[in-house]
Amino acid sequence: MAYHSGYGAHGSKHRTRAAPDPPPLFDDTSGGYSIQPGGYPAPGADVAFNVNHLLGDPVANVAMAYGSSIASHGKDIVHKELHRFVSVNKLKYFFAVDTAYVAKKLGLLVFPYTHQNWEVQYSRDVPLPPRQDLNAPDLYIPTMAFITYVLLAGMALGIQKRFSPEVLGLCASTALVWVVLEVLALLLGVYLATVRSNLSTFHLLAYSGYKYVGMILSVLTGLLFGSDGYYVALAWTSSALMYFIARSLRTAALGPDSMGAPAPRQRLQLYLTLGAAAFQPLIIYWLTFHLVR
Amino acid sequence: MNETDLAGPILFCVALGATLLLVKDSSIRFKRVSFPMWFLQSALETQNAAGKVQFGYIYGMSAIGCIGIYALLNLMSSSGVSYGCVASVLGYCLLPMVILSGSAVFFSLQGTIGTVLALVIIVWCSLSASKIFISALDMEGQQLLVAYPCALLYGLFALLTVF
Numbered sequence: 384m385a386y387h388s389g390y391g392a393h394g395s396k397h398r399t400r401a402a403p404d405p406p407p408l409f410d411d412t413s414g415g416y417s418i419q420p421g422g423y424p425a426p427g428a429d430v431a432f433n434v435n436h437l438l439g440d441p442v443a444n445v446a447m448a449y450g451s452s453i454a455s456h457g458k459d460i461v462h463k464e465l466h467r468f469v470s471v472n473k474l475k476y477f478f479a480v481d482t483a484y485v486a487k488k489l490g491l492l493v494f495p496y497t498h499q500n501w502e503v504q505y506s507r508d509v510p511l512p513p514r515q516d517l518n519a520p521d522l523y524i525p526t527m528a529f530i531t532y533v534l535l536a537g538m539a540l541g542i543q544k545r546f547s548p549e550v551l552g553l554c555a556s557t558a559l560v561w562v563v564l565e566v567l568a569l570l571l572g573v574y575l576a577t578v579r580s581n582l583s584t585f586h587l588l589a590y591s592g593y594k595y596v597g598m599i600l601s602v603l604t605g606l607l608f609g610s611d612g613y614y615v616a617l618a619w620t621s622s623a624l625m626y627f628i629a630r631s632l633r634t635a636a637l638g639p640d641s642m643g644a645p646a647p648r649q650r651l652q653l654y655l656t657l658g659a660a661a662f663q664p665l666i667i668y669w670l671t672f673h674l675v676r
Numbered sequence: 677m678n679e680t681d682l683a684g685p686i687l688f689c690v691a692l693g694a695t696l697l698l699v700k701d702s703s704i705r706f707k708r709v710s711f712p713m714w715f716l717q718s719a720l721e722t723q724n725a726a727g728k729v730q731f732g733y734i735y736g737m738s739a740i741g742c743i744g745i746y747a748l749l750n751l752m753s754s755s756g757v758s759y760g761c762v763a764s765v766l767g768y769c770l771l772p773m774v775i776l777s778g779s780a781v782f783f784s785l786q787g788t789i790g791t792v793l794a795l796v797i798i799v800w801c802s803l804s805a806s807k808i809f810i811s812a813l814d815m816e817g818q819q820l821l822v823a824y825p826c827a828l829l830y831g832l833f834a835l836l837t838v839f
Contacts, residue, residue: 478751481817
C-alpha cells in the first residue's frame with residue numbers, strides 16, 4: 384500500500400538507518416552501518432529533531448534503531464492482519480465523497496420528501512461512487528455523525544453536571560452495540576428475504592449509521608429549546624429517516640438488473656424495509672432521551 | 677512534505693502545556709513565592725486536580741484522534757499518508773491554540789468573548805490543517821470534509837484550555 388513507501392522515504396536520520404534491514408544487535412562497525420563509537424555526523428547538516436544526539440551513546444543508538452525496526456515490523460503485521468478482515472479497497476469506495484455530496488445528502492436526510500429518483504446508478508454493473516451519485520451510500524457521514532454524537536453526549540452531560548469519563552464511555556459503547564445489533568438483524572433479514580442481493584455489510588452499516596444525524600439534530604434542538612423542542616425534532620427527524628430508509632432500501636436491495644422478483648420474495652423485502660424503517664425512531668428515542676432530561 | 681519533522685509540534689505542545697500551567701496557576705499568582713517553589717507547586721496542583729478533567733485522558737484522546745485522522749485520510753485520499761506526516765501537520769497547526777491559552781492568562785475564557793475566541797481559533801486551526809492536507813495529498817473538493825474531524829480534535833484541546 385502507499386503508506387509503506389511513504390514510510391521508507393522519510394528524511395529523518397534514525398529512520399533511514401533502520402529502514403533497509405534489521406540492524407545487528409551488537410555494535411558491528413565493519414558492517415557498513417554509520418554507527419560509530421565516537422563521532423556523529425555534523426550537527427549543522429541536520430536540523431531535524433535527532434534523538435541520537437541527545438543520547439550520545441552507541442549502545443543506546445543501536446537499541447533505538449532496533450526498536451524502530453521492531454516497530455516497523457509490528458506495523459507490517461498489523462497491516463497484514465487488518466487486510467485479512469477488511470478489504471480496504473471496498474472500504475475506500477464508501478469514503479470517495481466530496482463536500483457537495485455530503486451537503487446534499489445531509490439535506491436529503493432532513494427533508495427527503497421531494498426527491499424523485501432513488502435508484503443507485505451503475506456503470507457497467509459497477510455502482511458509481513458517492514461522488515457521482517447522490518443515492519449511493521457512504522460511510523463518511525455515519526462515522527462523523529457517530530463521533531459527533533459521542534462528543535455531543537459528553538457535552539450535554541457536562542452541561543447538566545452529570546459528566547464523567549465512565550458515563551461517556553458507556554454512552555459510546557451502548558450506541559456502538561446497538562449499531563452492531565441492527566446491522567446483524569438487517570443482514571439476517573436480507574439473507575432470509577433474497578438469495579442474491581447487492582447489499583454488503585458496509586451498505587447496511589451505512590444505512591443504519593444515517594440515524595446518528597437525526598440523533599444529533601434532536602439532541603441539539605433539545606439542548607437549545609428544551610424538552611418540547613426535543614420532541615418536535617424527534618418526530619420530524621424520525622419521519623424523515625423512516626421515509627429515507629424505506630425508499631432507499633427498496634431500490635438498493637435490487638441489483639443492476641431490477642427484474643421483478645417472485646411475489647413472496649418481494650413481500651418479504653417489503654416487510655424487511657418497513658421493519659427497518661419502523662425501528663429507527665425507537666432507537667433514536669432510546670439513545671437520546673436520557674441526554675435531554 | 678515528505679519529511680516528518682516533529683520538532684515544531686513538540687515545541688508547541690510544550691508551550692501549550694506551559695501556558696496552561698500558568699493559567700491553572702493564576703489563583704496563586706499574587707502570593708509571594710520563589711520561582712522554583714511556584715513551578716513545583718503548580719505542577720503538583722495540576723497533578724492533584726480533583727474534579728478537573730485529567731491530563732492523561734486528554735493526551736490519550738488526542739493520540740486516538742491522530743490515529744483516527746490518519747485512518748480517515750488514508751481512506752479518503754488516492755495516495756496514502758504516513759502517521760508521522762499526520763502528527764506533524766496536526767502539531768504545527770496547534771500553534772493558534774497556544775495563543776488561545778496564552779490569552780487565558782490575561783482574561784477568563786468562560787464568558788461570551790472567550791467562547792467566540794475559542795471558536796475562531798478552532799476554525800483557524802482546522803482550516804489551515806485541512807488546507808495543508810489537501811494540497812499535500814491532492815484531494816479535490818474535500819477541504820471541509822477534512823476540516824471537520826480536525827475541528828473536533830482541536831475542539832478537545834480548546835475544551836482543555838477553556839475549562
